Amino acid sequence: xxxxxxxxxxxxxxxxxxxxxxxxxxxxxxxxxxxxxxxxxxxxxxxxxxxxxxxxxxxxxxxxxxxxxxxxxxxxxxxxxxxxxxxxxxxxxxxxxxxxxxxxxxxxxxxxxxxxxxxxxxxxxxxxxxxxxxxxxxxxxxxxxxxxxxxxxxxxxxxxxxxxxxxxxxxxxxxxxxxxxxxxxxxxxxxxxxxxxxxxxxxxxxxxxxxxxxxxxxxxxxxx
Numbered sequence: 702x703x704x705x706x707x708x709x710x711x712x713x714x715x716x717x718x719x720x721x722x723x724x725x726x727x728x729x730x731x732x733x734x735x736x737x738x739x740x741x742x743x744x745x746x747x748x749x750x751x752x753x754x755x756x757x758x759x760x761x762x763x764x765x766x767x768x769x770x771x772x773x774x775x776x777x778x779x780x781x782x783x784x785x786x787x788x789x790x791x792x793x794x795x796x797x798x799x800x801x802x803x804x805x806x807x808x809x810x811x812x813x814x815x816x817x818x819x820x821x822x823x824x825x826x827x828x829x830x831x832x833x834x835x836x837x838x839x840x841x842x843x844x845x846x847x848x849x850x851x852x853x854x855x856x857x858x859x860x861x862x863x864x865x866x867x868x869x870x871x872x873x874x875x876x877x878x879x880x881x882x883x884x885x886x887x888x889x890x891x892x893x894x895x896x897x898x899x900x901x902x903x904x905x906x907x908x909x910x911x912x913x914x915x916x917x918x919x920x921x922x923x924x925x
Contacts, residue, residue, distance in 0.1 A: 724749075727785060727786055732771055732772070737775060739770040742771050750804065751808075752800070752802070753800050755788045756797060757797075758795070769798075770786065772787075772876055779816070781852060781853050785814075787873065797871040800869075801867040808883065809863045809884075815844075818850065820850070827843070827875055830870065832869075835864070
């Protein structure tokens with residue numbers, strides 16, 4: 702058994718795994734030094750190779766409309782400890798979010814965090830639509846948010862939300878944060894957005910190269 706070979710394999714596997722996970726956390730939005738409870742976010746909002754924008758109308762049509770807002774610490778009623786977003790109301794049409802990759806590739810939706818703005822029953826309904834890359838149509842999952850306004854809960858999507866080209870969700874009456882996504886396929890490469898995905902440190906690459914070099918040296922000695 703050669704330890705360098707095993708160590709190099711474990712390191713390479715961890716690099717691949719980290720390259721496949723994406724969490725849209727909105728931490729790049731500047732919400733500091735303001736007395737306003739919300740700030741307007743230019744759209745589309747792009748982070749880690751994903752594009753978030755708003756639409757109005759039903760989930761099956763895409764009328765341009767709506768505004769992306771982010772909560773700030775000045776919103777003492779609903780601030781959950783980090784920036785989160787919601788969609789502005791469009792009169793007579795409603796409003797929601799759509800999220801897709803900037804390179805139009807496929808992805809899996811794992812979960813997202815949300816909290817309502819009101820404890821009233823109807824305002825706590827939250828629906829997510831996913832659009833698979835093959836087969837047409839859509840998948841849908843409905844949630845009823847708990848009544849804790851300033852505490853996010855994690856909504857876990859089921860196994861149907863795989864290999865998607867886009868998701869849509871209504872977020873007029875709830876804030877959303879930490880959208881957890883996954884890029885299918887071994888060794889998938891993340892698109893680049895304003896927030897750079899996690900990559901191995903130079904020291905990690907050096908360890909990997911050294912392990913491979915030792916492995917090759919041992920193999921040559923055995924042949925000799």
